[in-house]
Amino acid sequence: MDPIKLERKILSRNDRVAAEIRELFRSRGIAVLNMVSSPGSGKTSLLEKTLGGLSAELRIAVIEGDIQTENDARRIAVTGVPVHQINTGGACHLEAEMIRDSLDHFDLDDLDLLIIENVGNLVCPSAFDLGEGARIALISVTEGDDKPLKYPAMFHTANVMVINKMDLLPYTDFSVDEVIRNARSLNPDARILKTSCRTGEGLAAWSDYVREFVAEMR
Numbered sequence: 001m002d003p004i005k006l007e008r009k010i011l012s013r014n015d016r017v018a019a020e021i022r023e024l025f026r027s028r029g030i031a032v033l034n035m036v037s038s039p040g041s042g043k044t045s046l047l048e049k050t051l052g053g054l055s056a057e058l059r060i061a062v063i064e065g066d067i068q069t070e071n072d073a074r075r076i077a078v079t080g081v082p083v084h085q086i087n088t089g090g091a092c093h094l095e096a097e098m099i100r101d102s103l104d105h106f107d108l109d110d111l112d113l114l115i116i117e118n119v120g121n122l123v124c125p126s127a128f129d130l131g132e133g134a135r136i137a138l139i140s141v142t143e144g145d146d147k148p149l150k151y152p153a154m155f156h157t158a159n160v161m162v163i164n165k166m167d168l169l170p171y172t173d174f175s176v177d178e179v180i181r182n183a184r185s186l187n188p189d190a191r192i193l194k195t196s197c198r199t200g201e202g203l204a205a206w207s208d209y210v211r212e213f214v215a216e217m218r
């Protein structure tokens with residue numbers, strides 16, 4: 001088959017399954033976050049730092065997507081939150097079908113919030129809807145403030161941009177104003193949060209956003 005036709009076919013199948021599980025989540029009032037970033041921006045760290053506090057108020061489950069290893073699922077399990085690891089076996093993104101097939105691992109009647117940590121990659125995950133209610137794109141200050149312009153699909157489709165590793169800002173030439181300008185040029189409505197998983201800066205605002213999102217999706 002022509003590769004372009006094949007890609008369209010895969011994406012339309014993904015969109016069908018994503019619509020099906022989005023309706024399932026909606027009917028049960030489950031809020032779903034899809035966290036995307038390049039490898040090492042701090043997705044797992046942000047969850048580790050905030051799940052403990054949030055899980056006292058909300059019923060949360062996590063799906064960890066990685067090409068290989070159960071490392072991130074082990075880190076999340078320490079917080080006491082139910083977690084399921086998907087290993088994609090080489091694929092650079094999660095697909096809606098993988099999420100649908102993972103739902104058996106959780107009691108959906110006992111869930112307010114499902115957080116999906118996508119495979120670390122700024123390209124592929126942007127094309128695959130996972131039925132989420134909001135997409136969170138992390139960027140760390142060591143990556144360069146031009147990343148939104150270089151990976152527009154990712155930042156264009158994100159509802160929130162989290163600028164992480166703010167503690168490292170003095171050691172880089174990263175400009176927070178510039179990254180915000182770049183992100184806003186693609187996506188004027190995205191909410192922007194600044195965090196450090198080292199110092200704790202911005203973690204309360206991130207947790208507030210998550211609470212607000214869950215309340216909205218109920």
Ligand SMILES: Nc1nc2c(ncn2[C@@H]2O[C@H](COP(=O)(O)OP(=O)(O)O)[C@@H](O)[C@H]2O)c(=O)[nH]1
Pocket residue numbers: 037038039040041042043044045046120164165166167168195196197198199
């Ligand atoms: N200095 C600093 N390091 C961080 C921060 N967040 C994460 N890290 C470190 O960055 C590395 C990658 O983090 P991880 O959460 O595994 O990133 P992920 O691949 O996006 O899940 C780890 O060594 C973390 O300790 C932060 O805010 N500041």
Ligand SMILES: [Mg+2]
Pocket residue numbers: 043044045072117
């Ligand atoms: Mg991770």
